Amino acid sequence: MAIELITKDNEDNEDIPKSLVFLSARRLPHGGVLYELDSTESALWFNNPANKSKFLEHFGVEVVIKDRAFHVLIENVPISFIPDNHAAIDDVEKKAGLKPKSICKARYIKPVARCNPGQRTAHVIFTFSTKEGANHAIKFGLAVAGKKVYGRKLIQEPTRCLKCHSFNSAHVAVECPQEHDTCGTCGGQHRTAACTVTDQSKYHCKNCEVEGHAAWSRDCPTFTNKWESYKNRNEDAKYRFFLTDDPLTWETINDPSRSGDEDVNQDHRQQPCPQHQQRFPPPVD
Ligand SMILES: [Zn+2]
Numbered sequence: 001m002a003i004e005l006i007t008k009d010n011e012d013n014e015d016i017p018k019s020l021v022f023l024s025a026r027r028l029p030h031g032g033v034l035y036e037l038d039s040t041e042s043a044l045w046f047n048n049p050a051n052k053s054k055f056l057e058h059f060g061v062e063v064v065i066k067d068r069a070f071h072v073l074i075e076n077v078p079i080s081f082i083p084d085n086h087a088a089i090d091d092v093e094k095k096a097g098l099k100p101k102s103i104c105k106a107r108y109i110k111p112v113a114r115c116n117p118g119q120r121t122a123h124v125i126f127t128f129s130t131k132e133g134a135n136h137a138i139k140f141g142l143a144v145a146g147k148k149v150y151g152r153k154l155i156q157e158p159t160r161c162l163k164c165h166s167f168n169s170a171h172v173a174v175e176c177p178q179e180h181d182t183c184g185t186c187g188g189q190h191r192t193a194a195c196t197v198t199d200q201s202k203y204h205c206k207n208c209e210v211e212g213h214a215a216w217s218r219d220c221p222t223f224t225n226k227w228e229s230y231k232n233r234n235e236d237a238k239y240r241f242f243l244t245d246d247p248l249t250w251e252t253i254n255d256p257s258r259s260g261d262e263d264v265n266q267d268h269r270q271q272p273c274p275q276h277q278q279r280f281p282p283p284v285d
């Protein structure tokens with residue numbers, strides 16, 4: 001059902017849509033609501049910060065608007081790349097032939113300070129403001145800090161509560177019914193960030209109730225089972241690109257007709273590489 005918001009104040013202004021039509025509203029696992037607007041014109045209207053705050057006046061103070069973002073995991077980026085440096089981001093956009101501001105932000109998966117000594121590259125999540133920009137990076141890679149690097153669409157993963165580590169009830173830490181914190185590394189009663197255990201053989205996964213891996217490990221059998229069934233249910237996970245009207249983006253991940261024109265890293269694109277998965281850090285809670 002379409003929801004219509006009439007922007008009466010703007011009746012005299014030709015540049016502003018007379019009404020914004022929301023085609024759909026979907027509740028997200030973390031409590032947000034994803035609104036789909038009827039037209040590019042409406043979306044552009046929303047991009048103006050003044051219009052955003054005008055819209056928010058109708059809601060409580062707790063409400064914020066987050067732009068839709070499209071995440072691409074780019075592998076093996078030279079650690080000389082500084083994601084907070086706007087000039088570095090501009091340079092990546094320019095070299096890729098992307099429009100300015102196509103990349104909203106970039107961040108290392110793991111803080112560079114925690115990299116192993118001698119490590120020269122690390123994985124970076126680039127966040128794009130449009131599907132087209134993100135798809136361009138997936139198809140052609142990016143030139144970052146003097147190196148051509150490739151990656152893949154980052155799809156949302158099953159939600160794990162950072163307090164009790166359950167995947168089952170789709171709650172987040174603030175809504176967790178458990179009173180104490182459970183450590184995602186050793187399973188003890190403290191926050192994961194406060195854990196002092198470094199010996200992997202002493203890790204204890206609360207979900208599997210076994211030693212040897214952490215609850216945040218991407219090799220955790222509970223996680224991998226959840227992830228597989230999630231991917232089977234989630235249409236988006238079947239496609240290599242973010243879907244648009246362009247049929248070239250409809251290529252499925254196991255499509256044998258794929259062009260294979262760009263890159264050597266095929267295996268990594270077919271599915272997350274287990275070796276790289278191990279290096280994912282525990283989420284900060
Ligand atoms: Zn919980």
Ligand SMILES: [Zn+2]
Binds near residue numbers: 186187190196197
């Ligand atoms: Zn611990």
Ligand SMILES: [Zn+2]
Binds near residue numbers: 215220
């Ligand atoms: Zn486990």
